Amino acid sequence: MENGITHSLSLSKPLCEVCGYTLSYLDSLQLKDVDYSVCRSFDCRRVMQKKNEMSDWQFKSHLSFQQKLLRDQQEKEASRRKHIVQATSREARENLAIIESIIKDRPDVLEGIQQVVVIPSGLSKLTIPAEERVNKYIEHLKQIIFEASELSDANEIIQDQHYDAHTRQLQLEQKFSKNPSLKSLSDQLCAMCKGGCCISGNEHAYLSVFTIKTLMDTNPHWTVTDILDLYISHISAQSVQNSCINQTENGCALPRNLRSDICNAFYCDPLKSCQKNMIDQKNIGKVIVIQRSNTYSSRFDLDVENKIINATVINIK
Numbered sequence: 001m002e003n004g005i006t007h008s009l010s011l012s013k014p015l016c017e018v019c020g021y022t023l024s025y026l027d028s029l030q031l032k033d034v035d036y037s038v039c040r041s042f043d044c045r046r047v048m049q050k051k052n053e054m055s056d057w058q059f060k061s062h063l064s065f066q067q068k069l070l071r072d073q074q075e076k077e078a079s080r081r082k083h084i085v086q087a088t089s090r091e092a093r094e095n096l097a098i099i100e101s102i103i104k105d106r107p108d109v110l111e112g113i114q115q116v117v118v119i120p121s122g123l124s125k126l127t128i129p130a131e132e133r134v135n136k137y138i139e140h141l142k143q144i145i146f147e148a149s150e151l152s153d154a155n156e157i158i159q160d161q162h163y164d165a166h167t168r169q170l171q172l173e174q175k176f177s178k179n180p181s182l183k184s185l186s187d188q189l190c191a192m193c194k195g196g197c198c199i200s201g202n203e204h205a206y207l208s209v210f211t212i213k214t215l216m217d218t219n220p221h222w223t224v225t226d227i228l229d230l231y232i233s234h235i236s237a238q239s240v241q242n243s244c245i246n247q248t249e250n251g252c253a254l255p256r257n258l259r260s261d262i263c264n265a266f267y268c269d270p271l272k273s274c275q276k277n278m279i280d281q282k283n284i285g286k287v288i289v290i291q292r293s294n295t296y297s298s299r300f301d302l303d304v305e306n307k308i309i310n311a312t313v314i315n316i317k
């Protein structure tokens with residue numbers, strides 16, 4: 001018996017001493033030269049590695065504390081998953097009721113309805129951006145402009161999420177060029193939503209060395225000062241509180257060519273599935289739009305009800 005808990009004479013499979021999950025074959029492969037059972041999770045291994053560094057009683061108390069933390073975290077995750085399932089099914093029932101009432105009030109809209117899409121809402125409270133935020137944004141811009149100016153072209157940059165977004169952006173442009181009305185629909189929906197996905201832009205606006213280098217490559221006559229001044233000139237006197245510094249009451253303050261590919265290529269899941277459903281549809285026609293109150297990232301928050309705030313029919317010619 002290697003230890004009292006898991007390597008007993010019992011025929012049952014060994015369990016991880018931290019999370020209690022049954023060890024898989026791959027888990028057991030990494031258990032050489034240790035006198036405990038642990039799964040491959042980084043957190044569980046980190047806890048068990050302390051076993052030989054601590055006295056028995058210290059380790060026992062450390063293990064029991066970490067197990068409690070893990071249980072709390074698992075309970076929180078399970079309750080969030082349950083909330084998402086319940087909220088999704090409740091919202092689906094509410095959406096259906098709204099659709100039925102639209103059709104009952106205006107039976108004419110039923111004819112030619114192609115799609116129903118449920119969009120979130122951007123935040124809307126405007127504020128003068130604090131000096132600290134503006135300075136942080138300008139520092140970010142200076143840093144990425146400097147780093148971009150040191151490179152001979154964009155291909156020298158490590159292929160990270162900005163590069164992937166650039167590829168997605170090119171694919172999107174191709175998709176939209178074959179079906180411009182899909183682009184009109186997407187633009188109209190995003191205008192109604194007002195940046196429900198822009199919250200996390202904070203003071204970086206997803207702008208990266210890759211964004212700047214691509215801009216430099218397409219505008220070789222622009223100096224670093226021109227580029228910095230250009231971005232600074234677009235900082236709005238008022239921007240949406242607790243969101244990206246460039247989000248204003250009229251949408252993004254940056255023209256599309258100055259935005260990052262991450263911004264230009266991003267569509268939330270409802271829009272992506274709407275685009276997928278309508279990709280081959282040249283005449284989009286009528287679409288029922290249901291708008292909910294929360295932002296895209298807060299749509300499943302436990303303490304804020306994601307209410308329906310608008311339901312309408314738009315017609316894309």
Ligand code: SF4
Nearest residue numbers: 190193195196197268
């Ligand atoms: S992509 Fe989705 S969340 Fe973002 S602005 Fe458009 S509708 Fe809103």
Ligand code: SF4
Nearest residue numbers: 198201244247252263
């Ligand atoms: S730069 Fe514009 S599109 Fe990108 S997160 Fe900020 S407001 Fe949204």
Ligand SMILES: [Zn+2]
Nearest residue numbers: 016019039044
């Ligand atoms: Zn584990």
